[in-house]
Amino acid sequence: MQLEDKIILVTGAASGIGRQTCLTLAAHGVRIYASDLNAKGAVETCEEIQDAGGRATSLQHDVTDQASWCEVVEVIERQEGRLNGLVNSAGLMVVRPFHETEFELYRRQQTVNVDSVWLGCQATRTILSRSAASGGASVVNLSSILGLKGGAMHSAYCTSKGAVRLMSKAIAVEFGKLRIRVNSVHPGLVETPLGLGSMQDMIDHGAPMPSLEAAVSMVAQRTPLGRAAQPIDVANVIAFLCADESQYVTGSELVVDGGFTAQ
Numbered sequence: 001m002q003l004e005d006k007i008i009l010v011t012g013a014a015s016g017i018g019r020q021t022c023l024t025l026a027a028h029g030v031r032i033y034a035s036d037l038n039a040k041g042a043v044e045t046c047e048e049i050q051d052a053g054g055r056a057t058s059l060q061h062d063v064t065d066q067a068s069w070c071e072v073v074e075v076i077e078r079q080e081g082r083l084n085g086l087v088n089s090a091g092l093m094v095v096r097p098f099h100e101t102e103f104e105l106y107r108r109q110q111t112v113n114v115d116s117v118w119l120g121c122q123a124t125r126t127i128l129s130r131s132a133a134s135g136g137a138s139v140v141n142l143s144s145i146l147g148l149k150g151g152a153m154h155s156a157y158c159t160s161k162g163a164v165r166l167m168s169k170a171i172a173v174e175f176g177k178l179r180i181r182v183n184s185v186h187p188g189l190v191e192t193p194l195g196l197g198s199m200q201d202m203i204d205h206g207a208p209m210p211s212l213e214a215a216v217s218m219v220a221q222r223t224p225l226g227r228a229a230q231p232i233d234v235a236n237v238i239a240f241l242c243a244d245e246s247q248y249v250t251g252s253e254l255v256v257d258g259g260f261t262a263q
């Protein structure tokens with residue numbers, strides 16, 4: 001994949017899909033800016049990249065805060081003068097029956113999962129479009145299969161991921177003339193703190209599953225490829241969407257669910 005010497009900002013880089021995306025992109029020669037609210041976790045991601053001979057800088061970043069986005073872009077502008085890609089992976093998942101989901105919790109879900117993507121696309125538009133003049137630029141937004149289908153106890157989360165799906169398409173239409181591609185990625189269950197935590201939350205809120213292991217095994221049995229995803233399954237797809245090989249792909253939704261939603 002043509003990724004060598006690109007500069008890519010990954011949010012949610014301290015954990016799960018974001019961390020693995022940083023490692024995978026760095027292994028392809030990308031210079032990584034790894035941002036997260038969890039500064040220590042972002043530093044650890046960068047140390048792992050540097051230990052393997054890659055280049056990475058960690059940034060503390062609250063993706064819900066416009067000023068924080070401005071600071072992050074300013075650092076990249078000052079240090080590099082260009083940015084070839086943005087991966088919006090920071091997120092959280094509220095798991096609660098609809099009637100028990102307080103409005104504040106619902107709002108928090110939209111702020112972290114939806115406002116963050118909006119703010120990120122606005123904050124990076126200028127530097128991405130300038131960098132895109134020589135070879136294009138790419139934005140990858142993490143949605144979910146729960147942005148395509150409904151799920152019990154996931155009304156707030158589904159609302160947020162459905163919004164990310166259509167926001168990505170709408171921005172892709174406007175960013176096309178700037179040569180910035182925008183796509184959404186839709187994983188099924190991925191074994192990360194968020195993915196496994198959400199299964200445990202479902203059990204805690206009365207879902208009829210005896211244990212976390214049993215819940216993951218139930219998902220695996222219902223998945224045509226017979227297992228839940230690992231972060232690398234998603235990171236490889238994100239890398240493709242950041243690479244030159246996907247230069248004619250924009251406004252699309254790439255499902256990474258082992259066939260779960262094909263049934």
Ligand SMILES: NC(=O)c1ccc[n+]([C@@H]2O[C@H](COP(=O)([O-])OP(=O)(O)OC[C@H]3O[C@@H](n4cnc5c(N)ncnc54)[C@H](O)[C@@H]3O)[C@@H](O)[C@H]2O)c1
Nearest residue numbers: 012014015016017037062063090091144189190192194195
């Ligand atoms: N794991 C899954 O099963 C799954 C499935 C579909 C989609 N997704 C989506 O993929 C993305 C990554 O999920 P993951 O499983 O890697 O989760 P994770 O919990 O492992 O990592 C999420 C990261 O986002 C960071 N974060 C949260 N709020 C933030 C904020 N305000 N500012 C900056 N950083 C913040 C956290 O600190 C954490 O490091 C999320 O958008 C999630 O909704 C995950």
